[in-house]
Amino acid sequence: MYKVVERRMIVPNLHELVVEAPAVARSVQPGNFVIVRADENGERVPLSVADWDREAGTVTVIFMQVGASTAKLARLKAGGSIPTFAGPLGQETEIGAFGTVLCIGGCYGIGSVYPVARALKEKGNTVFALLEARSNFLLYWQDRFKEVADRVIEITRDGTKGYKGHLTRLSEILTLEGIKPDRIVVNGCTFQMMKVSEATRPMGIKTMVNMNPIMIDGTGMCGVCRLTVAGATKFACVDGPDFDGHEVDWKEFLNRRRTYNPEEVHPLRKSGCASHF
Amino acid sequence: MAGETRKSRQPMPKQEPYERVRNFDEVALGYTEEQALAEAGRCLDCKKPLCRDGCPVGIDIPGFIRCIAGGDFGSGIKVIKETNALPAVCGRVCPQEEQCEIKCVLGKKGEPVAIGRLERFLADYEAAEGKAESPALAVSNGRKIAIVGSGPAGITVANDMALLGYDVTIFEALHAAGGVLTYGIPEFRLPKAIVQREVEYVQSLGVKLLLDFIVGKTRTIESIQEEFDGIFVGAGAGLPWFMGIPGENLNGVYSANEYLTRCNLMKGFRFPAHDTPMKQPSRVLVFGGGNVAMDAARTALRLGAAESHIVYRRSREELPARAEEAENAEEEGVIFDYLTLPVRLIGNEQGWLTEVECLKMELGEPDASGRRKPVEIKDSSFLMKADAVIVAIGNSPNPLIPMTTPGLKVGKKGNIEVDEETGKTSRDGIWAGGDVVTGAATVISAMGAGRKAAKAMNETFFPK
Ligand SMILES: Cc1cc2nc3c(=O)[nH]c(=O)nc-3n(C[C@H](O)[C@H](O)[C@H](O)COP(=O)(O)OP(=O)(O)OC[C@H]3O[C@@H](n4cnc5c(N)ncnc54)[C@H](O)[C@@H]3O)c2cc1C
Ligand SMILES: Cc1cc2nc3c(=O)[nH]c(=O)nc-3n(C[C@H](O)[C@H](O)[C@H](O)COP(=O)(O)OP(=O)(O)OC[C@H]3O[C@@H](n4cnc5c(N)ncnc54)[C@H](O)[C@@H]3O)c2cc1C
Numbered sequence: 001m002y003k004v005v006e007r008r009m010i011v012p013n014l015h016e017l018v019v020e021a022p023a024v025a026r027s028v029q030p031g032n033f034v035i036v037r038a039d040e041n042g043e044r045v046p047l048s049v050a051d052w053d054r055e056a057g058t059v060t061v062i063f064m065q066v067g068a069s070t071a072k073l074a075r076l077k078a079g080g081s082i083p084t085f086a087g088p089l090g091q092e093t094e095i096g097a098f099g100t101v102l103c104i105g106g107c108y109g110i111g112s113v114y115p116v117a118r119a120l121k122e123k124g125n126t127v128f129a130l131l132e133a134r135s136n137f138l139l140y141w142q143d144r145f146k147e148v149a150d151r152v153i154e155i156t157r158d159g160t161k162g163y164k165g166h167l168t169r170l171s172e173i174l175t176l177e178g179i180k181p182d183r184i185v186v187n188g189c190t191f192q193m194m195k196v197s198e199a200t201r202p203m204g205i206k207t208m209v210n211m212n213p214i215m216i217d218g219t220g221m222c223g224v225c226r227l228t229v230a231g232a233t234k235f236a237c238v239d240g241p242d243f244d245g246h247e248v249d250w251k252e253f254l255n256r257r258r259t260y261n262p263e264e265v266h267p268l269r270k271s272g273c274a275s276h277f
Numbered sequence: 278m279a280g281e282t283r284k285s286r287q288p289m290p291k292q293e294p295y296e297r298v299r300n301f302d303e304v305a306l307g308y309t310e311e312q313a314l315a316e317a318g319r320c321l322d323c324k325k326p327l328c329r330d331g332c333p334v335g336i337d338i339p340g341f342i343r344c345i346a347g348g349d350f351g352s353g354i355k356v357i358k359e360t361n362a363l364p365a366v367c368g369r370v371c372p373q374e375e376q377c378e379i380k381c382v383l384g385k386k387g388e389p390v391a392i393g394r395l396e397r398f399l400a401d402y403e404a405a406e407g408k409a410e411s412p413a414l415a416v417s418n419g420r421k422i423a424i425v426g427s428g429p430a431g432i433t434v435a436n437d438m439a440l441l442g443y444d445v446t447i448f449e450a451l452h453a454a455g456g457v458l459t460y461g462i463p464e465f466r467l468p469k470a471i472v473q474r475e476v477e478y479v480q481s482l483g484v485k486l487l488l489d490f491i492v493g494k495t496r497t498i499e500s501i502q503e504e505f506d507g508i509f510v511g512a513g514a515g516l517p518w519f520m521g522i523p524g525e526n527l528n529g530v531y532s533a534n535e536y537l538t539r540c541n542l543m544k545g546f547r548f549p550a551h552d553t554p555m556k557q558p559s560r561v562l563v564f565g566g567g568n569v570a571m572d573a574a575r576t577a578l579r580l581g582a583a584e585s586h587i588v589y590r591r592s593r594e595e596l597p598a599r600a601e602e603a604e605n606a607e608e609e610g611v612i613f614d615y616l617t618l619p620v621r622l623i624g625n626e627q628g629w630l631t632e633v634e635c636l637k638m639e640l641g642e643p644d645a646s647g648r649r650k651p652v653e654i655k656d657s658s659f660l661m662k663a664d665a666v667i668v669a670i671g672n673s674p675n676p677l678i679p680m681t682t683p684g685l686k687v688g689k690k691g692n693i694e695v696d697e698e699t700g701k702t703s704r705d706g707i708w709a710g711g712d713v714v715t716g717a718a719t720v721i722s723a724m725g726a727g728r729k730a731a732k733a734m735n736e737t738f739f740p741k
């Protein structure tokens with residue numbers, strides 16, 4: 001059993017969960033994910049790591065309540081426990097000396113791209129953070145990003161904070177901000193990662209996306225997480241989850257993500273994040 | 278004894294096919310005491326028991342059958358346990374017809390003694406009596422052993438090393454122990470309570486079990502080595518193969534591992550009481566002809582499929598599955614499409630599988646495996662409707678451990694290379710055995726490899 005140190009809603013429908021998992025905390029890297037089960041009958045749900053404290057032995061994830069399993073996680077209280085918190089899984093995000101890197105986060109991806117931005121900064125890159133949400137009250141962790149990024153840019157669909165509109169405006173925003181990234185890293189909703197990849201393709205900027213297919217084991221044993229990248233089948237849990245967004249077969253990916261839609265009651269619309277999948 | 282009785286074995290009592298396809302309870306119910314006595318009575322107790330040579334771990338088969346015939350079941354189980362720690366499992370899933378029973382002299386004129394069923398009888402007898410004897414705990418010898426994987430190979434090493442006084446810890450990636458016995462082989466063939474019992478048994482010997490621990494990820498082998506005197510890798514062959522034909526990433530296409538894991542490990546058949554969902558397809562095609570394929574096809578029927586097919590490119594004779602399971606599948610109404618090779622999966626606009634293009638095959642010259650090679654018949658392409666395809670054409674070892682363990686030698690298919698007699702790998706202090714070495718094989722061979730490795734490890738630490 002893994003002890004829950006904290007679970008709180010940070011913005012509507014997004015929860016921060018801090019779990020005591022010393023072995024995971026010891027070896028986790030940016031871009032990794034963990035497999036979580038909320039109770040003994042629970043599904044194995046993959047969640048990206050958003051932060052960790054190696055000394056305290058804790059790991060933080062940000063999750064969005066979308067279905068049965070995340071609803072159970074949303075009911076956890078400090079002092080409670082969960083049966084599974086396995087990881088760290090997946091390849092870590094490539095942290096090189098790239099020059100200028102733009103880290104884009106939306107939804108839970110604001111959380112998971114944070115350690116990526118931090119590591120890229122430590123590596124000596126110039127780091128810009130672009131945080132996306134439907135409205136200003138859904139943005140979070142700006143303070144943390146300010147500590148690790150050279151500039152934090154915001155965009156909301158309703159224009160209540162920062163730029164107004166969708167990430168399809170990316171090229172325009174880059175011009176207005178005077179940023180010429182050598183690489184872009186995007187974490188968050190599939191739809192958003194796809195849109196960013198489409199926007200950056202003509203600009204020829206390498207764009208890494210953190211893919212989030214349906215998973216079971218997360219160790220390469222079942223193959224449900226497969227996707228096509230540059231014409232070849234890959235298992236996201238072991239070959240990824242980071243891939244070059246320009247090489248991903250998005251149509252197939254979106255179809256596969258919808259496999260269990262009819263079975264899973266999904267209060268997605270209520271969350272206002274219709275693009276989560 | 279009448280000649281007829283000598284010729285044919287006691288039939289296995291089973292749930293009726295029409296009944297069992299609607300539940301996940303065990304199909305084979307096990308011999309009654311009378312049946313066991315009668316079956317044991319058929320054994321000729323040969324001077325040179327060939328059956329024993331056929332057993333990969335050399336169980337004293339005539340020895341335990343003699344005990345049954347004499348009504349001393351308690352001694353019978355002890356005889357088995359001298360060489361096999363998991364008789365309740367092996368009695369159910371070993372391919373006896375190609376190991377021990379094929380050598381039985383009675384088989385020349387009639388049916389061989391039902392050795393597997395008798396083994397199972399003794400194991401079940403012991404469990405029902407509820408007094409499985411725990412051997413006296415060994416005195417600690419101060420050495421620590423780490424085991425990667427809790428499948429039959431890992432459990433065997435844990436058992437043997439604990440009895441020798443080692444401090445043993447098993448690291449298991451999943452949230453439940455047992456390996457394929459837990460996530461792969463279905464409840465109706467191997468009840469999970471039996472696997473659980475075996476796992477609890479080794480725990481009762483003082484073995485520690487760390488679940489949710491992915492060696493290579495949570496910690497590397499090298500880092501574990503700092504704390505342990507020796508490591509045994511029994512990580513199995515968990516990486517599913519696909520056919521590499523167009524359309525394999527359509528919705529509705531599963532690896533057998535995914536399909537069976539959803540059902541067995543995640544209890545998808547109890548959705549929504551358990552959270553992991555399972556689809557309810559009506560026409561299921563399973564590609565392959567081994568135990569895994571049979572398990573998938575039979576699981577599909579139990580989940581309500583109207584039709585469940587085995588699509589196999591060779592003929593019935595070459596089916597690699599246990600004979601008994603192929604028969605069970607036939608009885609339950611699984612449709613066998615022999616000499617059929619899928620070449621393309623076809624889907625609709627939404628990316629869902631609708632049809633499979635297949636070719637008709639015929640058998641040609643024998644190939645490297647000694648079996649006649651299937652060859653395509655020209656212009657024989659045809660379509661089969663399907664809303665689910667389950668690919669069960671094989672597995673190879675997961676590359677996770679070799680990738681994160683420098684200097685650990687692996688073969689072409691990713692299998693860890695070892696010295697066959699000792700299980701020793703190319704790296705000092707690391708042994709390996711089971712499917713991770715051989716590729717997908719059998720429960721008993723994994724156990725046999727574990728036993729050899731345990732012996733070799735002990736001799737390394739305490740040379741004679
Ligand atoms: C590598 C990886 C990292 C992820 N990181 C995070 C994270 O940090 N925070 C977070 O909130 N979510 C993350 N996800 C998505 C998260 O796993 C799913 O939202 C979760 O499994 C939904 O479970 P549920 O039972 O609550 O919903 P379900 O009832 O299972 O599903 C609700 C809806 O979500 C869809 N869905 C099902 N499985 C997934 C899936 N794996 N991913 C996305 N949608 C799915 C369903 O189709 C359905 O429409 C990640 C996924 C992957 C693969
Ligand atoms: C569906 C199916 C049906 C079968 N039917 C039969 C049958 O009827 N008769 C028969 O004899 N054989 C059968 N087999 C084959 C048999 O189950 C295997 O040969 C046997 O289980 C191999 O044992 P093992 O201990 O080597 O590996 P496994 O049983 O595969 O166990 C390996 C364990 O290691 C764990 N692991 C893997 N990587 C790591 C890691 N990095 N860190 C920690 N843990 C890890 C895995 O999660 C798993 O629990 C069947 C197999 C399948 C899939």
Ligand code: FES
Pocket residue numbers: 214215216217218219220221222223224225226235236237238
């Ligand atoms: S989640 Fe099972 S192989 Fe990736």
